[in-house]
Amino acid sequence: MLTLAAVLALALAWGFLPEFTVVVVSYIGLYALVAVGLCMLTGVGGMTSFGQAAFVGMGAYATAWLCTSPTAAAWMGPLAGSAIVPWLGLALGLAITFALAWGLGAITVKLSGHYLPLCTIAWGLSLYFLFGNMAFLGGQTGITGVPALVIGGYSLASPRALGVLIWAVLLLAIWLLHNLLDSREGRAVRALKSGRLMAESMGVDTARQRIKLFVLAALLAAMSGWLYAHMQRFVNPTPFNLNIGIEYLFMAVVGGAGHLWGAVLGAALITLLKEKLQDVLPSLLGSSGNFEVIVFGLLMLLVLQRFADGLWPSLERLGSRWLKPDARPQPKTVQSLAQRKLPASGSVLLAADRVTKRFGGLVANDAVSMNVKAGEIHALIGPNGAGKSTFFNMISGVDDPTEGEVRLMDRPMQRHPAREFAALGLGRTFQHVRLLGQRSVLDNVALGAHLRARRGWVASMLRLDRGEEAAIVAEARRQIERVGLAEHVDAPASSLALGQQRIVEIARALAGQPALLLLDEPAAGLRHLEKRALAQLLSQLRAEGLGILVVEHDMEFVMNLADRITVLEFGTVIAEGTPAEVQANPRVLDAYLGGAEELSA
C-alpha cells in the first residue's frame, strides 16, 4: 500500500520536479532494475554475482554499436538511422545476453560455496576488459552519438521523458517478478536457497531453475544497459567495471536481498548517498583523495552490521504496526490437481536388491535387500551408525549404490536424480528438517505439490496460473489440516517447535500425493500426545493404500505401528519380520545395548 502511494506520489510530482532530481530518480530506476534481478538471484535463489555490471554493458554496447556503426548500417540497409534501430539494439542486446548468460550460467551456477562468486568476478572482469579492448566498440573512449529513443514519433531525448519509460519498465519488472515469486515456480526458486537435496526431492530441477534465474537477472541488467545508453547517449567501459558490479550487489543486500522493493530502496539509498558524499566530503576533507569511497565502504559496513537482513524487512515490520497485510483472496471455486492412481494394496512399491554402499574401505550397507508394499508400514531400525541413513539415501535418489539395484514402481532407478523418484510417487521427509524457515507453513507445504501442476515461468509472471495456484494452495491447506496444524498455517515454519516442523514435512510430502512415503525419524521431538496423533495419521494413510517406510529410534512408536520391521547392524540386515518376531530375535536383542528392556516397550 505504502509503496503504491509512494510510486503514485512520484508519478504526480514528476512534471514539477527539478531537472537534476529527475535525472537522479531516473538513475535510481536504472540501478534498481539491475538490483531487482540480483535480488532474485542472490536474495531469493542464494547465488551471489559480482558480475552484473558486465551484462549492463552488454545491453548498452549492443544498442550503441547497432545505432552508430557503419557496418551495422550497411547490414540494415534502408532501416539504418530510423527510429526502429534502438529497438533492434534492444533485441540484439537481449539476444547476446541471453546466449552468453545461458553459456556462463551452465558452467558457473553448478559451482557451490565461494567458487560461484569468484567465477562471477572472473567473467565480470573479462567482459569489462573486452569492452575496452575491442576496436569496433571504440576502445577506452567508447561510442558516442547514440540516438535518443523515439516511441510513436515522440522523442524520449529529455531525462523527464525517458525517466517515465525507465520507471515503467522497472514497475513492470517488479510486477512480473512479484507474480513469479507468488507461484509454484517461485516456490521452486526459493527452495534453491535451502540446498539442492530438498528441492530435488520435491521434484524441482534445480540446475535448470538456477540457470533460468541467472539468465533472468542478466536480461534485466541488459535492459538497464539499453536504457542507460539511450539516456547517456554515449557508452564507455567505466560504468561496467567490477566496482560497479559490487555496488549493484550492495544495493540488493542493503535494501534487503530477497525483497523486490528492498532492491529499489537499496538503489535509491546508495545513489543518493554517493551523490551526497561526493558533494560534501571534498569541502570537508579536501579534494585530494577519494574519501567518498572510504566513507561509503564504512557506512556499508555499519548498515550491514546493524541490519543483517537489509533495511526493507525492518521497514516492513515498522509498517505492519499500522497497516494490516493484504489478505490472500480466497477463490470461490477451486479446480483440483492431477491425481495419481495409487497401486493396488499389497503390490511392491520399492524393492532394494543386495544394495551395497562402500565409503572407501567402510561398507555402510552390505547387500541389503528389502521391499515396501502398498498398504503397509515398514520400519527400518538399527543402532546408531548401522547404515539406515545411507540406505535411505540409496532408495531416494540422493546417492547411488556401489552395487545392487533399487527399483521403484518396478523401474530400475540407478543414476536417476531424486526428482525422478518424486515424479514416480515417492514422498519423503528429512532426518535434519529442511524447511524454508522464513516462509509460512502453507508455502512450505505447497512446495510439495510442485509436480502436480504444470504452469511455467511465463504463465506465472503473467498470472495465467491463478486457477492452478489456487488448487495448489487449497491442497496444501487440506494437508495441513489433515496433520493437525491448521492453526499454524500462516506462521513462519521456523516459529514452530522442531517436532511440529517434522509434521510440516510430512504434510509437504503428502501434498505431492505420494504412493510411497519415506519418513526419517518422524517421531523425534514429539510429545506423547503428538506421537499418538502421528501414529493415527500414519495408520490412516496405510488404510488409504500408501506404502510407508519409517526410520525411527523410538521403539514404542515402531513396535505399536509397523507391520514389518527390518533391523540393520553394521550395514547388514540381521532380522526381518513382524514386531513380535523381531522383539524375540536374540541377534536383535544383542545389537541393542541393554536391548531387552528397550525393545519390549
Ligand SMILES: Nc1ncnc2c1ncn2[C@@H]1O[C@H](COP(=O)(O)OP(=O)(O)OP(=O)(O)O)[C@@H](O)[C@H]1O
Ligand atoms: N558420506 C560418507 N562418507 C563416509 N562415511 C560415511 C558417509 N555417510 C555415512 N558414513 C558412514 O557409514 C556408516 C553408516 O552411517 P549412517 O549415517 O548410514 O548410519 P545411521 O544408521 O543412519 O546412524 P544414525 O542412526 O546415527 O543416523 C557410519 O559408520 C558412517 O560414519
